[in-house]
Amino acid sequence: MKKTTRTVLVGGIPIGGGAPVTVQSMTNTDTRDVEATVGQILRLEKAGCQIVRASVYDAQCAEAIGPIRKRIHIPLVADIHFDHRLAIAAVENGVDKLRINPGNIGSAAKVRELVAAAKDHGVPVRIGVNGGSLQKELLRRYGGPTPGALVESALSHVVLLEREGFYDTVISIKSSSVATTVKANRLLSEKVDYPLHLGVTEAGAGTEAVVKAAAGLGALLLSGIGDTVRVSITGDPVAEPETAIGILRAIGLRKGGVEIISCPTCGRCKVDLASIVEEVKQSLPDTDASLKLAVMGCVVNGPGEAREAELGIAFAPGGCMVFQKGELLASFTDWEEGKRRLVAEAQDLLARKEGGAVS
Numbered sequence: 001m002k003k004t005t006r007t008v009l010v011g012g013i014p015i016g017g018g019a020p021v022t023v024q025s026m027t028n029t030d031t032r033d034v035e036a037t038v039g040q041i042l043r044l045e046k047a048g049c050q051i052v053r054a055s056v057y058d059a060q061c062a063e064a065i066g067p068i069r070k071r072i073h074i075p076l077v078a079d080i081h082f083d084h085r086l087a088i089a090a091v092e093n094g095v096d097k098l099r100i101n102p103g104n105i106g107s108a109a110k111v112r113e114l115v116a117a118a119k120d121h122g123v124p125v126r127i128g129v130n131g132g133s134l135q136k137e138l139l140r141r142y143g144g145p146t147p148g149a150l151v152e153s154a155l156s157h158v159v160l161l162e163r164e165g166f167y168d169t170v171i172s173i174k175s176s177s178v179a180t181t182v183k184a185n186r187l188l189s190e191k192v193d194y195p196l197h198l199g200v201t202e203a204g205a206g207t208e209a210v211v212k213a214a215a216g217l218g219a220l221l222l223s224g225i226g227d228t229v230r231v232s233i234t235g236d237p238v239a240e241p242e243t244a245i246g247i248l249r250a251i252g253l254r255k256g257g258v259e260i261i262s263c264p265t266c267g268r269c270k271v272d273l274a275s276i277v278e279e280v281k282q283s284l285p286d287t288d289a290s291l292k293l294a295v296m297g298c299v300v301n302g303p304g305e306a307r308e309a310e311l312g313i314a315f316a317p318g319g320c321m322v323f324q325k326g327e328l329l330a331s332f333t334d335w336e337e338g339k340r341r342l343v344a345e346a347q348d349l350l351a352r353k354e355g356g357a358v359s
Contacts, residue, residue, distance in 0.1 A: 002224040005195040008124045008170050010051055011075025011096035015170055016195030016227040021253055024197070024230040025240040026053040026079070031061040034068055040237065041072045049241040051228070053077035053099060062089035069094045077126070084110040088117045097170075099126040101133070101157065108160070115164040124168040125161065129154045130201050131175035145175060147184035154188060170228070172197035178216040185220050195227035205234035214247050222251055256288040258350070261305055261312075262295045269297035271315045271335055283343045289353035293346055294323075311349065313342045 007017030015022055025044050029036040031054045041052050056062050056078040069076050075096035080087045084105045087098050098118060105111055118125055131145035134153055142149035150173045161169055171194050173184045181200050189196060200216040203209040213231040220226045231240045231247070248254035262277045263269070277295050284291075294312030296302030306312025306323040314321050320338035322329045324345065332338035 003189060005193050005227055006167070008168055008195055010077070010124055013050060013075055015197075019227070021221065021226060021248060022050045022228040023048055023241045023244045023248070024051045024053065024077075024228055025049045025237045025244075026230065027055075028237055029054075031055055031057075031068075032064050034064050034071075037064070037068055038071045041068070041074070041076075043238050044241060045072065045074055047238045047241045048245045049074060051075045051077060051097070053079050053230075055079045056086050056090050057081075059086070059089065062086050062093060065090050065093040065095050069096075079128075081105075084114045087114050091117045091121050091123050095123065097124050097126060099128050101128055104133075108163075111160050112164050115161060115166045118168070119166065122168075124170060125166070126170040126172060126197055127154060127157045127161070128172045128197075129157065129174070131177070131180065132202065145180065147180055147187055150175065150180070150184040151187050151191070155191065158192070158194070167194075170195050170197050172199065174199050174201035174232075176200065176202040178212050178219075181216045182219050185225055186223070189225045196225060197228045197230065198226040199230040199232055201232050203232045209233040210243050213243060214250070217244075217247055218251055221248075221253060255290050258284050258287070258291045258293055258346075260293050260295060261309055263297050263301060263305075265297050268300065269315070270317050271297060273297040273315070276339060280339070280343055280346070284346055285350060287350055287354060289350050291346060291350055291353070293342075295342075311342060311346050313338055 004018055005016035008015045013022060027037055027040050029040050031037055037054060044052055052074055065078060077097040077099050078090035078095040079099045081101060082104055087100060105114060129150055134145050134149055138149045138153055154171050154173055173188055175181045178200055185196060198217050198220055200212045203212040217229055229244050231244045233239045245254055260277060260281060265273050280295055292309045294305045294309035296305050296314045299314060299316045302314030306314045307326045310325060312323045315335060319333040320335055321331050322338055322342050330341060
């Protein structure tokens with residue numbers, strides 16, 4: 001069962017309080033380059049990003065918040081370190097949320113000034129604690145960026161905001177270690193009711209990053225912990241929301257889209273299943289309608305999986321069988337003909353679902 005946390009509104013999007021898990025990402029453009037940053041954010045929106053973050057590291061970045069915010073359609077978060085004045089400027093220029101580490105913003109007076117600006121403009125704050133930037137005293141005392149050290153750091157930062165009467169807070173604890181990330185967030189979840197932002201940071205590139213994210217986020221979300229997620233992947237950030245949505249769908253927290261079930265293949269498979277799966281995938285539209293589609297390479301598990309899916313095809317040396325909702329729809333001696341029938345049926349079913357004819 002998902003833990004119920006308090007609700008924090010980010011530009012009208014709820015985080016926590018029983019709301020669906022939201023998907024975030026971060027730009028890697030120069031924030032001062034408004035055109036490049038807006039262009040990347042629009043691509044992220046199309047990929048399913050619901051909240052986007054940008055680095056604000058000088059006054060020009062803070063000034064760019066206004067024109068960027070006017071041209072995008074999702075809430076914008078300013079990522080700020082060391083200079084409370086940049087956070088205040090970002091708030092005044094219309095940012096929807098701040099990501100800060102109160103411990104490196106400066107004196108209590110500077111934190112108080114920042115909190116006052118956030119309160120005046122209704123801007124929430126995410127306290128972000130990373131294993132790579134933990135306080136030296138905690139590293140010494142704990143012997144490294146352990147789960148306990150990360151949690152103590154986060155809680156000490158929470159206190160700085162609570163002393164100023166500020167509770168519109170989201171917390172994140174991230175490490176490049178999946179095990180540390182999971183243990184730290186489980187420990188933190190026991191101690192606070194603030195919504196938690198999940199992620200495995202510095203996860204790397206490509207398959208390694210996807211595996212780490214799936215392992216870490218999946219473990220936490222399946223145990224009811226986590227309200228918003230950001231997958232960290234080196235390179236084009238568009239891969240981040242796509243991967244996050246895939247993880248949420250895989251564990252049943254996100255509906256919609258086409259889910260293709262296909263076998264890893266073995267010597268019994270006599271078709272090029274990988275290329276068939278890709279061809280089927282490319283033939284279907286991007287959609288919010290849900291469709292579970294099975295593309296199976298042999299008769300061992302193929303017919304069973306195809307029957308369990310809404311639509312499915314099972315290939316065999318002598319042809320193939322197309323199933324719909326557990327029933328045999330048609331048999332073909334020609335693989336290509338069977339594939340075309342599957343795609344046509346899938347396109348028709350999705351069109352009817354999108355039109356409300358099928359629930």
